[in-house]
Amino acid sequence: MDLRRKEDGIFLYIINIDYLLQIISHLCPARTELSIFHILIPDLRSIMDITEELRKIVGGRLSVSPSELYCYSSDASQVKGMPDYVVRPKSTDEVSRIVRLAYENEIPLTARGAGTGLAGGAVPVSGGIVLDMSGMNRILEVDIDNIQVVVEPGIIQDALNEALKPYGFFFPPNPGSSAMCTIGGMIAYNASGMRCVKYGTTRNYVRDLEVVLADGTVIHTGSKMLKSAAGYDLTQLIIGSEGTLGIVTRASLKIVPLPKTRKLVLASFKSAEIAGQAVVKTFSNGVIPSACEILDRVSLQVLKRYDPKLVFPSEGDVILFEVDGTENSAHEAAEQIIEVCSPLSLSIKLAESEKEMADIWAARKLVGAAVSRLDPTKTRIYVGEDVGVPIKKIPELLRKAQEISEKFNLPAMKYGHIGDGNLHLALFIDVLNKDEWDRLKQAADLVHRTAIELGGTVSSEHGVGAARAEYMEAQWGPALEVMRAIKKALDPKGILNPGKLGL
Amino acid sequence: MDLRRKEDGIFLYIINIDYLLQIISHLCPARTELSIFHILIPDLRSIMDITEELRKIVGGRLSVSPSELYCYSSDASQVKGMPDYVVRPKSTDEVSRIVRLAYENEIPLTARGAGTGLAGGAVPVSGGIVLDMSGMNRILEVDIDNIQVVVEPGIIQDALNEALKPYGFFFPPNPGSSAMCTIGGMIAYNASGMRCVKYGTTRNYVRDLEVVLADGTVIHTGSKMLKSAAGYDLTQLIIGSEGTLGIVTRASLKIVPLPKTRKLVLASFKSAEIAGQAVVKTFSNGVIPSACEILDRVSLQVLKRYDPKLVFPSEGDVILFEVDGTENSAHEAAEQIIEVCSPLSLSIKLAESEKEMADIWAARKLVGAAVSRLDPTKTRIYVGEDVGVPIKKIPELLRKAQEISEKFNLPAMKYGHIGDGNLHLALFIDVLNKDEWDRLKQAADLVHRTAIELGGTVSSEHGVGAARAEYMEAQWGPALEVMRAIKKALDPKGILNPGKLGL
Known part of the structure; x- marks a missing residue:
């Protein structure tokens, strides 16, 4: 199947395979005549057979041309891998028939949704079929x-x-x-x-x-x-x-x-570490907010460059506490958060209107994209940004993240779902600078290993995919063998999304 | 290991094996001399070796005497099975060594907590070791x-x-x-x-x-x-x-x-089916109670015989809706339930005091035990009592349960966690009456199959164990093969709690 990576098949890579197949079938309408091509172009028969079989299942909802395949060779991460076929099924029955075909021919098969993944999970790193489920x-x-x-x-x-x-x-x-x-x-x-x-x-x-x-x-x-x-x-x-x-x-x-109402408390703190302590204190006082987000001073700087009118506090690292429920219960919870956090905070206040609240959340959602405003010459790199630790370890993680950022001389923005221990650490580099790349890799590696040492996880919500597969052994120890045994029991030929999860 | 079930070893069953081992070791202090017993009593060496090995791990926290083993031969269900050894480990290391020993010698091993299970899950139906984890x-x-x-x-x-x-x-x-x-x-x-x-x-x-x-x-x-x-x-x-x-x-x-407060709404309905409709209506109006229990008229009759002072409504089938939260939010939710359910109910009211609420919950907890008051000549049988269906199907399940009860002429009490679709159906029989037993088995079988037909489950919370293993195929279809593949991958010798879950 991996014809396009073989030297003798390289020309297939640069021409449209669909077009080639049309030429071949025109030249030799009887299948026996194809043998001459089999000698010249190894694996062509199998590619042609699979293509034909897939077309029988999904008709025109099949892509084999390099330009189309290329669109499916990456997601929102740095991981790359070219598929051999992309199919767009419309029913369970079609999916079942495609998977069966892959199974019988031992073709790797990777499902894909919107391709927004940040760990290469939907990238066909071993080639094969991509199932576009959208x-x-x-x-x-x-x-x-x-x-x-x-x-x-x-x-x-x-x-x-x-x-x-x-x-x-x-x-x-x-x-x-x-x-x-x-x-x-x-x-x-x-x-x-x-x-x-x-x-x-x-x-x-x-x-x-x-x-x-x-x-x-x-x-x-x-x-x-x-x-x-x-x-x-x-x-x-x-x-x-x-x-x-x-x-x-x-x-x-x-x-x-849907909750009847939502309220938002903005609190700023002298350091991210103290902000982390406020979160721990809030939880241990029995208040469970509906959201609890950190935006450190670098993230705020980014957001203010994006929109100077934003109402964030003028100093410190900020926590956004959202509570929801009925008007009364949300009000009670907000008051309780203000009472618990006041002694630790530089400033603390309730968002005054629905509009102010909506503006703040809209800005929070943009923090990833807005990073480019901080330094237009540099590009944000995603590696290392989804670690999580137990809530109590959040202040320690924040301190260590700062140390790593300083050690490798890479500016970092810290934001994320601090309420569940999930910190998105974004280290900035210039992608054209090899030295910064090298330092980034070392720093990201240290961030992952620090999270594991603190009893945490290398991924809280983005997944392992291919990007973090190398850390599974360190995070899981002998439990990884159990995962491998399950994988082998359910997918003995290893066709389903190979190269992922460190399996 | 299963010596006590062989004819030539029957005497071991009626004397204390510990005592026998003492006699043997007194008679033949060198292990080679034991061979004479090996000829006379097959498997004795292996039993003795395992006993010795287990004793090395847990010392005196080991039982092999029939009287002690007997205590571990059942749980709160009708399932029975005699263990060969009972060990009471105190640490993970001890458990690990015991399991390793079982693995090497292919001895069945069943863990047990308090033995309150209602499906025989903790019963060693294939003999072997019981791990008493209490x-x-x-x-x-x-x-x-x-x-x-x-x-x-x-x-x-x-x-x-x-x-x-x-x-x-x-x-x-x-x-x-x-x-x-x-x-x-x-x-x-x-x-x-x-x-x-x-x-x-x-x-x-x-x-x-x-x-x-x-x-x-x-x-x-x-x-x-x-x-x-x-x-x-x-x-x-x-x-x-x-x-x-x-x-x-x-x-x-x-x-x-812990919630700040709890409130309880008691509502009675003309039929269990209408009560079920009220529950569906409550949920679809966006109110999620913290508990939602049904007590049908038979259950209420039982409870009133148990304690005539209880404040339950005088007619109909009853739903208990509990809400929790802050004083305000719980009050709001209770009011909303009253508003939604009033058009369907015979009577509806808020429990007036903490004490009234506590009394009602205490009575609810006793409904299982209090069944004997309904007819002192009959014993409640647990078979068939943990089915569950999607909430919307609750009225249908209640109607069909009533039909089954009438068809087999077996009185039934219906209670349970109607808010999550879980109905405990208790059919009464006289355990000494063979004909009633036969009808019970047929009725229970029909209850299980009805739940599966309604898109439900044969067990909502009690488990499958040995008691419901026969329904796994019907409930799961090809997914059961996946469970079996996982079982085989993780326990290739099949030593862990064999005979359970239909695996």
Whole structure:
């Protein structure tokens, strides 16, 4: 299959394979005549056969031309890998037939949603077939009586919540990419976002998955039940498995009532470390905010350059505490946060209006993109930015992150979901400077190892993919062997998203 | 190992094996002299060797005498099975060495907590070793800063919550047996109870497990993190696996702030089916109570015979709606429930005092035990009583349960956690009447199959164990093969709790 990487097949890389196939079939309409090409171009027969078989399944929803394949060779990370085929299935049956074909021919197969991943999870690093699931994007059932919704995996998160709004319900997990990312991707990586601290991760909202296994068998992992105690929880096993155990083709998701109101407390602190202490103190006083975000002074500087009118405090590192509920309960919780944090803070106040609150959240969402304003000559690098530690270790992580930034002389911005221990550390480099690249790699490595030492994780919500696969051994020890045994049991030929998760 | 079931070894069954071993070692202090016994009593050497090896690990915390073994031959279900050895480990290292010994000698091994299970999960149906985990019952760390607690599996649920109360936190899952059951058992069966409807099941509160695998290897399945996206969620795989994949020796549990207040709404309805409709209506109006229990008219009759002073409504089937939160938010939610349910109810009111509320919950907890008051000549049978269906199907399940009760002429009491779709159906029979037994078995079978047909589960919270193993194929279809593949991958010799879960 990997013809385009072989020297004798290099010309296939630079011409349109679809066009080539047309020429060949014109030249030799009987299949036996193809043998001359088999000698000249090794593997061509198998490529042609697979292409034909795929076309039988999905018709025109197939791409084999290099220009189209190239669009599927990366996600939002630095990981690259060219697929051999891209198919855009429309039904579970199509997915099942494609997977079965891949299984019989031992072709690697990687599912892809919107390609917003930050760890290379959707990148076909071993080539093979990419299943573009974005066309399977229907809401199949809004089932308010059972407080759930049944969807296909390609639906976009914000689109789902727009559809649920008229019913007064929502699907809480909310990654920063919610305007683009698909539910399938969220399930594959157990996505969460800033409201995880109160509402939990995607994991907490999936009741049932329809999954196509490595050999094409279709199973259901759960039901519409709120709870069950009857067998292994395959739903939970699939969530976060990054497409290495099966392909999700349908999901039943728990939904929850929209809160009546939300309130926002802005607090600034002398240092990020003290800000971290305030968070720990808030939790141990029994207040669970619906979001709890840190924006350190560098992040604030970035945001102020982006929009000078923003109402953030003028000094210090900032925590945004959001609380939700009824008017009364949200007010009570906000007052309690102000009382608990006041002794530690430089300033603390309640956002005055709905508009002020909306502006602040809109700005928070832009912090990643706005980084370029800090130094237009440098490009933000994502490596190393999704570590997490137990809440109590947050102040220590913040201090160590600062030390690493100074040691390697790389400016860093620290932001993220501090309420659940998840810190996005963004180190800035000039991508054209090799020396900075080298220092970045060392610094990022140290950030990952520090998180593991603090009892944390190399990824809180972005996933492992190919980018963080090398840390799985250090994070898991002998438990990684258990994951490998499960992978082997469910995907004996290793066709499902190979090269990911350190398996 | 199964000497006591062989004819030539029957005498071992009726004398104390410990005493026999003393006699033997007195008669033949050198091990070579034992060979004469090997000829006379097959398998004796292996029994003696295993006994000696186990004694090396746990010293006196070992039982091999029939009278002691008998105490471990059942749980709270009808399932029976005699162990060959019972050991009471005190540490992870001891558990690991015991499991390793079992692995090397292919001896079945079943972990047991308090033995309150209702499906035979802790019963050694294939003999072998029972690991009595109740001695590993320490709270290792109350870590309020990380809002969690680290415990050994033998700790009792209520004891844990008593210890957490001074900190203002609690561990929400609350099975009816909370005064006796262990956290280890709750993890093995994904226990829940009446507050599941708001707080979820045990599954939602476990962050990390220390697990001894089938070959004695010790792993950690998670960390103290609130969230992670780095690899398969082995924590979730172990929860609900009923001791068939590994032995839990330590657990980090998420805890939550105790609510400021709780309020209780009592509503009565003309029929159980209408009561079910009121529950569906409440949820679809966006109110999530902290508990939502049904007591049908038969259950109320039972409770009134138990205590005539109880303040339950005088007619109809009753739903208890509990709401919790701050004084204001709980009051608002209670008012909303009254507004939503009034058009459907015969009567509806808020419990007037803390005492009235406490009395009602105390009575609710006794409904299982109080059944004997209904007809002192009959004994309640547990088979078939833990089915669950999607909330919307609750009215249909209630109607069909009534039909089954009438068809087989067996009186039935319907109670349970209607808010999460879990109905405990108790059919009464006289255990001495063979005809009633036969009808009970047919009726229970029909109840299970009805739940599956309605898209539900044969067990919502009690587990499958040996009692419901025969329904796994019907409930899961091809997904059961996936469970079997995982079981085989993690326990290739099949030593961990064989005969359970239909694996």
